[in-house]
Amino acid sequence: MSIDVIVVGLGFGADFAPIYQAHPDVGRVAVVDADPDRTAAVADRLGIADRFASLEEALAADGWDAVHLLTPVRFHAEQVQQVLRSGRHCASAVPMATTLDDLDALIAAQDESGRNYMMMETAVYSREFFHAKRLLDDGRLGRLSYFKGDHLQNLDGFPEYWRGYPPMHYVTHALSPALALADTRAESVRCLGSSRLTPEHVGVAGDGFGTEAGLFKLAGDEALVANVTMSFFQLGRSYLEGFSVYGDQGALEWPQLEGGPMKEFRMAPLTEARRGREVTAVDVEPSGAPELLPAAIRRFTSGGHGGSHPYLVHEFVSSIVEDRAPRVDARTAATWTAPGICAHQSALQGGAEVQVPDYGTR
Numbered sequence: 001m002s003i004d005v006i007v008v009g010l011g012f013g014a015d016f017a018p019i020y021q022a023h024p025d026v027g028r029v030a031v032v033d034a035d036p037d038r039t040a041a042v043a044d045r046l047g048i049a050d051r052f053a054s055l056e057e058a059l060a061a062d063g064w065d066a067v068h069l070l071t072p073v074r075f076h077a078e079q080v081q082q083v084l085r086s087g088r089h090c091a092s093a094v095p096m097a098t099t100l101d102d103l104d105a106l107i108a109a110q111d112e113s114g115r116n117y118m119m120m121e122t123a124v125y126s127r128e129f130f131h132a133k134r135l136l137d138d139g140r141l142g143r144l145s146y147f148k149g150d151h152l153q154n155l156d157g158f159p160e161y162w163r164g165y166p167p168m169h170y171v172t173h174a175l176s177p178a179l180a181l182a183d184t185r186a187e188s189v190r191c192l193g194s195s196r197l198t199p200e201h202v203g204v205a206g207d208g209f210g211t212e213a214g215l216f217k218l219a220g221d222e223a224l225v226a227n228v229t230m231s232f233f234q235l236g237r238s239y240l241e242g243f244s245v246y247g248d249q250g251a252l253e254w255p256q257l258e259g260g261p262m263k264e265f266r267m268a269p270l271t272e273a274r275r276g277r278e279v280t281a282v283d284v285e286p287s288g289a290p291e292l293l294p295a296a297i298r299r300f301t302s303g304g305h306g307g308s309h310p311y312l313v314h315e316f317v318s319s320i321v322e323d324r325a326p327r328v329d330a331r332t333a334a335t336w337t338a339p340g341i342c343a344h345q346s347a348l349q350g351g352a353e354v355q356v357p358d359y360g361t362r
């Protein structure tokens, strides 16, 4: 079986169209962008004949099995529902949505349509995540004990719609690795805002903060916590987007500077020769898991976001071909997105504890 895919939004989407073109289970690929010049430029460069002027025009066309949306965040909730209602499968860039009501609406749309929805979360398909998962599965971390996540990125000069964007509304890259590794959900959050937005940074979301620092309590008896810092404005610090995971026998820490080596820690047994257990640290450069991919798209693992893009495409396409739910279906996506929505609520309430809805799976 081969499926035909429409890629919508050709900023970030221009990275994904060639992966679909190369995937052995994909037939035709079409592109759509609200900016006709951009559509023409990308389609010409990639040799794509099928182009549409709008999502509506694309959905009115016959054929086409699936749509991958990479449009600005404010369109995700409505466009995902349009795609699912048209009878197509839908992949969407993060975040799933920015209100709890919209998360519920997308779960309902997925269930009612009987089609696949997948949130394309790069963090859980990065080479660093594959390495962390291997360490955990091999017992080298021991029992999980703590998580950290950071996404620090200056959004000055980004498209206008990012102005004043609540950092925690984009929490998935920094939090989902913890939730995926612990195989659980965030039960509640306490979050403080740091650095009140200056007037030139306030956007449509109203007053808020440049940085938001949250403590997420994970569900389960282990009393696990994920400590996540999100910052988009007013922080004089270079880009960082990653996670660290700690167990009672070892740990994997994200580098201080993006692109540097991760540090893997191993703790030795206690000896009489010293106080405290010895911990060694080694540099690691994770290689991912390209053997999981069709040979034709392995070359794309050299791309951005930890080489995650071809894995995301492969999982979305395979889930359709194999007629099964994708790894990050609507309930999992809501489980990873809602904690950030609740964290921003907590920050607006001065750090009050906010319960995170339970979407029933993760």
Ligand SMILES: NC(=O)c1ccc[n+]([C@@H]2O[C@H](COP(=O)([O-])OP(=O)(O)OC[C@H]3O[C@@H](n4cnc5c(N)ncnc54)[C@H](O)[C@@H]3O)[C@@H](O)[C@H]2O)c1
Binding pocket: 008, 009, 010, 011, 012, 013, 032, 033, 034, 035, 038, 054, 055, 070, 071, 072, 073, 075, 093, 094, 095, 120, 121, 122, 159, 305
């Ligand atoms: N690591 C990640 O997962 C990651 C990284 C970057 C961006 N993103 C997400 O990808 C999405 C796109 O990001 P970007 O940086 O490319 O944004 P962008 O604003 O730079 O580009 C968006 C593109 O979509 C087009 N567009 C806007 N509205 C449209 C509509 N209604 N129909 C069709 N096309 C439309 C625009 O013309 C533009 O070409 C965002 O949701 C962002 O959050 C995710």
